[in-house]
Amino acid sequence: MDVEAQKRAAAARAIEFVRAGMRLGLGTGSTAAHFVNLLGERVRAGLDVVAVPTSEATLAQAERLGITLTTLDETPELDLTVDGADEIAPDLTLIKGGGGALLREKIVAAASAKMLVIADESKWVSMLGRFPLPVEIAPFGATATRRAVEEVTAAAGCPGPVLLRKAPNGHAFVTDGGHWLLDAQLQRITDPPALAARLAAVPGVMEHGLFIGLARAAIVAGPDGVRLIERP
DSSP: OOHHHHHHHHHHHHHTTOOTTOEEEEOOSHHHHHHHHHHHHHHHTTOOOEEEESSHHHHHHHHHHTOOBOOTTTOOOBSEEEEOOSEEOTTOOEEOOTTSOHHHHHHHHHTBSOEEEEEEGGGBOSSSOSSOEEEEEOSTTHHHHHHHHHHHHHHTTOOOOEEEOBOTTSSBOOOTTSOEEEEEOOSOOSOHHHHHHHHHTSTTEEEESEEOSOEEEEEEEETTEEEEEEOO
16 A cells, blocks of 8 residues: 555544544544545435534535534533544654644544544654654744753753744744744654653743643554554
């Protein structure tokens, strides 16, 4: 299977976890988009679910497919969130946010009884960090916040450049929440919980892309098939 076929295979396995009447969180990104498409097919065939999208892009896709949508204000407790990841470690700690939706993704995942991660095999890693860690920040004082993030990543034992993400027009990339994103190029994150705690304490940091203890299971598709990994 090529990569897109792997993503679709992982999404197809995830659909098996969906039951009638579920309250779902819909992730963001290319792999999650396959899941939303497949969910739309099930909805057109009569499946009754409601869903909370994690981004404006996913909201638009779900609306086009006729999926009934809700919000966390209307439905504050969800049964299942299905989302992709940029990196997945063996303990199912994740890096997310490559698509710029990490804050909403984390809020939705935390409101769910179960988070199921779907990915192609390239996202499975022995240690997090090769993919740049996204950090969502307030635009006010962005330079000071960026410097503080560089300091805490170094103090956590994973120094590396921290860059402001730019949009195609050369201006700062703006998230759906109106924030900016830093990308921390750390290579190896030896202690994700310690780094997460340090980042969360930086004034100006709205959220970071380390998802710790949120994913209950992962579906990873590769050339040899699809496997389910569950967190103990």
